[in-house]
Amino acid sequence: MKDVDIRDISRRxxxxxxxxxxxxxxxxxxxxxxxxxxxxxxxxxxxxxKCECGLDGTCALNLPKPKSREEEEVLVNKFLAGxxxxxxxxxxxxxxxxxxxxxxxxxxxxTCSDSCHIYEASGRNxxxxxxxxxxILRRIYFKHVKQGGMLSRFQHGDxxxxxxxxxxxxxxxYRCNLCRRCAQTCPIGADNxxxxxxxxxxxxxxxxxxxxxxxxxxxxxxxxxGSSTGMNPAAVKxxxxxxxxxxxxxxxxxxxxxxxxxGAEYLVLHNAGEILAWPENPGAxxxxxxxxxxxxxxxxxxxxxxxxxxxLWYDDAQFARVALKHVGAAKNLKVKKILLGECGHAHxxxxxxxxxxxxxxxxxxxxxxxxxxxxxxxxxxDLDPSRNNFPVTLHDPCNMVRLMGVVEPQREILRLIAPxxxxxxxxxxxNYCCGGGSGFAIMSPNNFSDWRFQISGRKKLEQVLTxxxxxxxxxxxxxxxxxxxxxxxxxxxxxxxWNLWDKHQILYGGLVELxxxxxxxxxxxxxxxAWH
Amino acid sequence: xxxxxFLLMYAGMLVFLIGCIRRVLQYSRxxxxxxxxxxxxxxxxxxxxxxxxxxxxxxxxxxKDQHSNLSGELSFMIPEMLFLRGxxxxxxxxxxxxxxxxxxxxxxxxxAILSGLGAILGGFAFGAALFAIARLFAWSxxxxxxxxxxxxxxxxxxxxxxxxxxxxxxxxxxGAFALACALVIFGKLAFGMVSMGTFARALLTFDxxxxxxxxxxxxxMLGSAIVGYIPYTHMAHFVAKYFTYHAVRWDDTPNNAKxxxxxxxxxxxxxxxxxxxxxxxxxxxxxxxxxxxxxATPEVHK
Numbered sequence: 001m002k003d004v005d006i007r008d009i010s011r012r013x014x015x016x017x018x019x020x021x022x023x024x025x026x027x028x029x030x031x032x033x034x035x036x037x038x039x040x041x042x043x044x045x046x047x048x049x050k051c052e053c054g055l056d057g058t059c060a061l062n063l064p065k066p067k068s069r070e071e072e073e074v075l076v077n078k079f080l081a082g083x084x085x086x087x088x089x090x091x092x093x094x095x096x097x098x099x100x101x102x103x104x105x106x107x108x109x110x111t112c113s114d115s116c117h118i119y120e121a122s123g124r125n126x127x128x129x130x131x132x133x134x135x136i137l138r139r140i141y142f143k144h145v146k147q148g149g150m151l152s153r154f155q156h157g158d159x160x161x162x163x164x165x166x167x168x169x170x171x172x173x174y175r176c177n178l179c180r181r182c183a184q185t186c187p188i189g190a191d192n193x194x195x196x197x198x199x200x201x202x203x204x205x206x207x208x209x210x211x212x213x214x215x216x217x218x219x220x221x222x223x224x225x226g227s228s229t230g231m232n233p234a235a236v237k238x239x240x241x242x243x244x245x246x247x248x249x250x251x252x253x254x255x256x257x258x259x260x261x262x263g264a265e266y267l268v269l270h271n272a273g274e275i276l277a278w279p280e281n282p283g284a285x286x287x288x289x290x291x292x293x294x295x296x297x298x299x300x301x302x303x304x305x306x307x308x309x310x311x312l313w314y315d316d317a318q319f320a321r322v323a324l325k326h327v328g329a330a331k332n333l334k335v336k337k338i339l340l341g342e343c344g345h346a347h348x349x350x351x352x353x354x355x356x357x358x359x360x361x362x363x364x365x366x367x368x369x370x371x372x373x374x375x376x377x378x379x380x381x382d383l384d385p386s387r388n389n390f391p392v393t394l395h396d397p398c399n400m401v402r403l404m405g406v407v408e409p410q411r412e413i414l415r416l417i418a419p420x421x422x423x424x425x426x427x428x429x430x431n432y433c434c435g436g437g438s439g440f441a442i443m444s445p446n447n448f449s450d451w452r453f454q455i456s457g458r459k460k461l462e463q464v465l466t467x468x469x470x471x472x473x474x475x476x477x478x479x480x481x482x483x484x485x486x487x488x489x490x491x492x493x494x495x496x497x498w499n500l501w502d503k504h505q506i507l508y509g510g511l512v513e514l515x516x517x518x519x520x521x522x523x524x525x526x527x528x529x530a531w532h
Numbered sequence: 533x534x535x536x537x538f539l540l541m542y543a544g545m546l547v548f549l550i551g552c553i554r555r556v557l558q559y560s561r562x563x564x565x566x567x568x569x570x571x572x573x574x575x576x577x578x579x580x581x582x583x584x585x586x587x588x589x590x591x592x593x594x595x596k597d598q599h600s601n602l603s604g605e606l607s608f609m610i611p612e613m614l615f616l617r618g619x620x621x622x623x624x625x626x627x628x629x630x631x632x633x634x635x636x637x638x639x640x641x642x643x644a645i646l647s648g649l650g651a652i653l654g655g656f657a658f659g660a661a662l663f664a665i666a667r668l669f670a671w672s673x674x675x676x677x678x679x680x681x682x683x684x685x686x687x688x689x690x691x692x693x694x695x696x697x698x699x700x701x702x703x704x705x706x707g708a709f710a711l712a713c714a715l716v717i718f719g720k721l722a723f724g725m726v727s728m729g730t731f732a733r734a735l736l737t738f739d740x741x742x743x744x745x746x747x748x749x750x751x752x753m754l755g756s757a758i759v760g761y762i763p764y765t766h767m768a769h770f771v772a773k774y775f776t777y778h779a780v781r782w783d784d785t786p787n788n789a790k791x792x793x794x795x796x797x798x799x800x801x802x803x804x805x806x807x808x809x810x811x812x813x814x815x816x817x818x819x820x821x822x823x824x825x826x827x828a829t830p831e832v833h834k
Contacts, residue, residue: 006696078806090801091812093563098780100562105772108697109630111623126696135697155701155765183570187618188769189776194568205805220809224827317810320822351588352567355787356795357822362787370591405571405586405784429571429584 004126006135009168010160011054017127017168019057020451024123026458031465031472032498037454041447052167056127058451060174060211060443063167072163075207079166080144082206083137086198087145094316098191099198103141106134106190112182117432117459118175128455130182130192133172136165137195170209173199177437177456178313179398184429196438200314210314214439218310219318223325227272227306236305239275240282240298247283251522257286260333261297266366267335268296269326269350271343271485272306273442278488280526281342284512285368291519292375297333304329307346308485312353313438323354327361337364339371342510344397344484348404367400369483369511373409376416376515383518385417388527390477392418392514393467395460395491396431397484405429410483410511417518418481424463432459434482436490444493453497457490461498464506472504477529480508501531535740537749537756544756551763555771559779564794570781574608575601586784598785609777614638629687633680633706636713639673642666647732654733663729670728674713681710705758705767712755719747 004017011017022036043053052063066072085091086099112130113119119128126132139159142148148156159165176196183191203209210216222228227236240257247255258264268289274281289296299305303325311319327350330338340347351365375381394414400406407428414421424431434441435457443452468478482488491508500506507529517526572584577599580589587593611617616634619627643666650662684706688698719725723745726734734742744752762768785791799819803812809826816824 081806085804089563089798091803091805093798093801093818094566095568097559097562097565097775098568101559101772101776101780105766105769105776107766107769108694108702109619109623109626110693110697111619111626113693115622131697155699157699180570183781185618185622187612187616187622188773189781191568191570191776191780205807205810208807208809220827223825317805317821320818321825324822352569355567356564356791357566358787359792359796359799362792364592364594366591366593367588370589374591402571402584403569404588405569405573405576405580405584406588407571407583407585408580409589 006132006139006157007159009136010162010165012162012164014054014164016053016057017055018125020122020125020455022454024125025454026121026123028458029462029465031469031504032461037498040450040454043446047446052171054164055168055171056175056451058448059171059446060448061170061209062212062445063170063209066163076161076163076166078207079202080140080161082202083140084145085206086202087141092198092201092316095194095198098194102134102190102192102194103138105188106131106138106186106192107188108135112186112190112192115181115185117179117181117435118177118456121455121458127172128175130176133169133176133199134192134195136169136172137199169199170203172196173203174211174439174443177398177433177435177440179433179437180403181398181430181432184402197313201316204315205317211439211443212445213443214310214314215318218308218439218442219315219322222303222306222308222310223318223321226302226304228308228310229272229276229306231272231275231306233300233302233305236272236275237300239279243275243279243283244286246279247287250280250283251287251516251519251526253287253291253522255283255286256290257282258297259300261295262334264297264333264335265295266297266337266339266371267304267330267333268298268339268341269307269346270298270305270341271308271346273308273485273489274341274343277492278485278510280513281485281510284510284516284526285341287516287519287522288372288375288381288512291521292378292380294371294375296339297335299329299333301325301329301332304332307340307343307350309346309349309354310439312345312349319349319353320357323350323357324361326350327354327358327363330363331361337366339366339368341368342483342485342512344399344401345486347397347406348399352404367404367406367409369400369406369409369413372511372515373412376413381515382520383417383515384520385419385518387518387524388418388514389420390479391420391422391468391471392479392481393422393424393464394427395424395434395464395480395482395484395487395508396427396429397482397487398431398433398437400484401431402429410481413511413515414481417514422467424467432463434460434487434490435494436486441486441489441493449493449497452490453494457494460491461494461500464500465504468504468506474503474505477505477507479514479527480506481511481514482508483511496531505529507531533746533749534734534742534744535738537744537752538735538738538740540753540756541735544758544760547760548763551760552768552771555763555768559772559775563798564791565780567783568780569784573782573784574605574777575599575782576604577601578604594786605782626687629680629683631680632676633684633709636673636676636678636680637709639669640677640713643669643673643728647728648736650729651732651736654729659729663727663732666732667728674717678710678713678717681706681713685710701765705765708754708758712751712758715747715751715754717751719745719749719751723747
């Protein structure tokens with residue numbers, strides 16, 4: 001089953017190339033009794049009939065099957081045109097250099113494979129190797145873009161370009177969390193996660209194919225309504241007003257979120273998902289910033305109140321559009337800086353990747369981790385660590401840590417306010433992805449959730465259980481601090497799937513919640529030990 | 533025969549240099565890309581480098597000069613280049629094969645340079661010393677490259693993990709090195725040969741009266757061919773590595789006037805991406821695309 005050949009990707013047989021078997025996956029953590037987990041939900045007959053499902057028994061894109069060979073040919077030609085554009089500076093100046101370096105320099109030594117949590121969790125399934133999809137694109141590149149002849153085939157191998165290959169490659173581009181742990185271990189500096197990113201770009205930017213959750217219901221909805229959650233400016237203000245009221249009641253401190261304050265020190269950008277799914281997070285931010293006397297505001301300008309930028313994962317144009325809206329909202333309010341809330345991809349999107357796109361709009365973008373550290377260390381808040389006297393571990397969001405280098409501020413805070421703080425292993429820049437990275441946390445089409453709980457999330461599950469190995473007794477409540485909205489989304493679903501709350505009383509949440517929980521002027525018990 | 537060997541050695545070197553320069557130009561002429569760094573970044577200040585942190589850990593990072601840390605970079609790059617630290621750390625099994633191969637090549641390069649210097653400075657007392665060191669480098673380099681190359685060849689041939697990623701070209705790459713070095717070793721041992729100093733002087737002066745055993749000549753010709761072939765394959769990763777580290781992984785330079793000017797030019801490029809939400813018609817620029825809201829038009833994605 002695992003012995004899949006690169007050339008199989010072009011196989012015309014509609015059966016999946018591989019069908020991950022429970023007994024082939026990495027055994028479950030010993031804390032869950034080892035062995036196998038629940039069976040995968042099979043794809044429905046309707047999905048199999050209508051959609052391209054020839055990869056691995058799951059389906060992230062719901063890519064419709066072409067009705068004829070002619071239609072297939074049109075799609076293949078579109079794909080090929082997209083590949084060619086990917087290697088031109090006019091179309092891909094944004095990532096051309098790193099892409100070329102990876103295409104032409106990887107020695108295919110497979111050093112990166114063991115660093116990939118998906119490859120490891122799948123029981124070292126060949127198709128999930130970081131290099132598998134890269135090898136396909138490399139062969140296409142040398143054959144069709146570089147127009148290589150016999151010598152090129154001798155050097156790089158051959159591949160048949162047909163619709164089954166294109167359809168499988170589209171799905172395969174969505175079997176990588178883009179965490180870039182593989183790139184970190186490559187001695188040459190090749191980057192197989194970048195290849196998954198670039199493949200997604202071909203499909204979206206040339207063929208109009210992308211995961212519905214991140215494009216149609218993600219960046220497009222954000223550009224249309226202001227937020228991928230669908231909240232327009234009036235709705236977000238209503239929701240925040242409600243949160244302020246709830247927070248005031250819960251904390252005993254009057255909480256107020258300022259809106260559209262011109263000239264404020266910070267424009268605070270939250271992932272709007274927090275406002276709906278974890279309202280205590282923006283509420284805790286408001287409590288802390290107000291208590292510390294910080295000058296801040298939120299913006300009610302379209303897109304200016306939702307930090308998400310899903311374009312980061314699949315489309316340069318969508319990425320640039322949203323990033324410019326964010327910084328534009330800040331400029332319009334004449335704030336001095338942008339403060340990024342607890343959202344990893346928003347951190348990297350606006351601070352790192354968009355940095356060179358800012359032009360005249362350039363302005364400081366700051367991590368909430370650093371600002372919170374300064375506030376906590378300044379003594380402006382009266383904190384009682386004993387209120388957080390339960391086991392706490394920290395999840396490092398890849399985008400914020402490995403890909404942006406914000407590693408220590410959150411730890412400095414936790415060491416001060418959480419007496420039972422312990423690290424996961426490995427941690428920091430060597431962390432493992434939660435399994436929800438690159439959009440997976442919000443993607444649940446067909447049986448894709450099973451794949452992300454059983455495979456992409458399995459390593460994080462193991463890490464969490466190991467970090468709490470000395471206190472798994474359900475009588476002891478435990479807290480996974482995950483200062484990232486998407487990571488929390490994945491943990492919520494992952495922990496529910498594996499029943500970690502009932503079995504071990506393991507809760508997840510953000511960092512600000514722990515800070516507010518330790519504030520002595522806040523009513524005790526801000527962190528609610530209940531599963532939501 | 534000697535003339536042919538010498539000509540091939542010169543040609544191999546020349547083609548190698550042209551290929552390397554071509555690669556450097558190719559990569560250095562690609563546009564400045566969006567930032568895509570990966571931490572740890574070796575030129576961060578030592579305290580932050582220890583945990584892989586960046587200047588973003590400071591809440592007012594833009595007020596400070598960007599830190600440079602040459603010793604941080606060198607302490608990463610020297611062990612990486614000389615001793616393949618990455619492989620040692622992440623793929624020990626491969627290191628045992630790859631390190632002798634690479635280090636053997638370094639020793640051969642060292643031997644070539646030293647013997648060349650020795651030939652030029654032959655009249656001086658230390659000329660002989662240079663040849664002595666060069667001889668040591670050459671023998672150990674030949675031995676290590678043969679052993680390492682053969683081990684890599686065997687791994688490529690037998691490791692099921694590499695089945696999908698090994699073509700005839702990959703086998704040739706490492707196999708030819710091992711074979712070339714083995715031919716020189718056995719040719720020299722079996723049939724004898726002029727001293728290294730004599731050979732180096734003959735090569736530099738194109739003195740074709742020097743006799744070379746057939747095996748040695750074959751090894752040198754094969755070696756020259758493979759040297760010339762290197763830059764046209766992924767074996768030129770030593771060139772790429774400069775860019776992957778300095779221009780990608782470690783490039784954390786914040787936006788500045790120079791960068792902004794470059795990007796302003798790129799924003800005038802006219803993309804041709806055809807998805808409806810982009811509508812790259814070759815007329816609109818990147819700046820137009822980035823400032824267009826696709827939901828404002830009736831045409832939507834999918």
